[in-house]
Amino acid sequence: MRIRVDEIPESGRFVHFHWDESRLKQFLPSDDPSDLKLSRPVNVDLEIQKHPDHIRILGIIRGVLQLSCHRCLEPFEYPLEENVDVFLMAEERAPDAEETELDVEEMDVEFFDGEVIDIDNLVAEQIFLALPFKVLCSEDCLGLCQRCGANLNEGPCGCEMNQRDTPFARLKSIRRQLPE
Ligand SMILES: [Zn+2]
């Protein structure tokens, strides 16, 4: 979705739409390794405010993402609820600390051509910002067995047990402790 600034009334404009996975895919590189999917379409509710020297976009983006756990590689759902508060400024009016009353350091300021607002791009950015730093199905995910590749969240695979607890392994460790 793209919105022309001159088509936004002075009183602002509300936009509400759903964003499905095909739209998200347009913003992911074709060889994207993150395996990011949408469990259901993202709900986008935004208010576009027109100010003399900037556009402010406020609202919320809600949905459920589907991610793949970095440890066990299983897909899991991740709730998305991202508050949006973005200031868009025309490129040629890049703020000069003395000229603007806006506290640029504190805000999410982006630049655009001053004519067309690319709402889809903004939604994609907000989704990427919402992604967790550690992509784990759970903090205590046990991951995969280094030897056989089994998902250890589903139970022990047997490798550890074979190593430590067989009579033969015990015998070996006893031998190691005996003087030569
Ligand atoms: Zn996991």
Ligand SMILES: [Zn+2]
């Ligand atoms: Zn194993």
